Amino acid sequence: MSDSLMLYTDSRFISPYAMSVFVALAEKGVLFEMTPVDLGRGDQRAPGYVELSLTGKVPALVQGDFALAESSAIVEYVDEAFQGPALYPRDARQRARARQIQAWVRTDLAALRQERSSEILFSRPAQPLPALTPAASQAxxxxxxxxxxxxPQAGKHLFGAWCIADFELAFMLNRLVSGGDPVPRVLEDYVHEQWGRSSVQRWVGFHERQQA
Known part of the structure; x- marks a missing residue:
């Protein structure tokens, strides 16, 4: 496809949803540009952005006259529309499992997301965080x-080769790792493996430059 791509992200570079799309594009090897959207200022509610994204959500991907919001929809579009490494397993059952994992970490575990925010993954807290409440502990x-x-006990990826569900599961687990909460060694190693990927570190670099 010849149309250039523009990815609209959160301006602080801490959104797991924007990060997932960024990682997907980077892993796919697709060239794209970025436009940060200041969520704190409410820029996502500006008429021009709402008209563009349809739902006023971040992230949004624009390709020519086509614009798409909702990160899960964007990731699937990127995987189907562009050549490059697959973002999902080719096996139908594994692909369904990967999508199940994505849907689960996005819609469940709300208490954990609230008490171990995305921000601690990028800026480690200076002081120990409060212990998790019963609801967050249960999550x-x-x-x-x-x-x-x-x-897998001795594996780096869920399905033998990397897929986008690896990133999204590791992001959720990293809320605990970064928060100093107890995590089994095999899962901690899994988090570090995923967090060390160049696509992930590129995003981390954008966050660090934004903070400087």
């Missing part, structure tokens, strides 16, 4: 239980 236990069943 953490569920996360560790499910991840423990999914992540």
């Amino acid at each position: 953490a236990e569920k996360l560790l239980s499910v991840a423990g069943r999914l992540v």
Whole structure:
């Protein structure tokens, strides 16, 4: 496809949803530019952006006269529309499982997301964080239980080769790792493996430059 790509991201570079799309594009090897959107200022509600994105959500991907919001939809579009490494397993059942993982970490575990915010993944807290409340502890236990069943004991990826679900599961687990909460060694190693990928570190670099 010849139309240039523009990715609209959050201006602080801490959104897991914008980061997922960035990682997907980078892993796919697609050339794109970025436009940060200041969510704190409410720029996502500006009429021009709402007209562009349809739902006023970040991220949004624009290609010529086509604009798409909702990160899961964008990732699937990128995987289907562009050549390059696959973002999902080719096996139908594994691909369905990957999408299940994505949907789960996006819609469940709300108490954990609230008490271990995305921000701590990029700027480690100077002081120890408060202990998790019972609701967040229950969410953490569920996360560790499910991840423990999914992540291979001696493997780097869920399905043999990297896929976008690896990033999204690791991002959720990293809320605990970065928060100093107890995480089994195999899952901590899995998080570090995913966080060290060049696509992920490129995003981290944007955050660091924005903070400087």
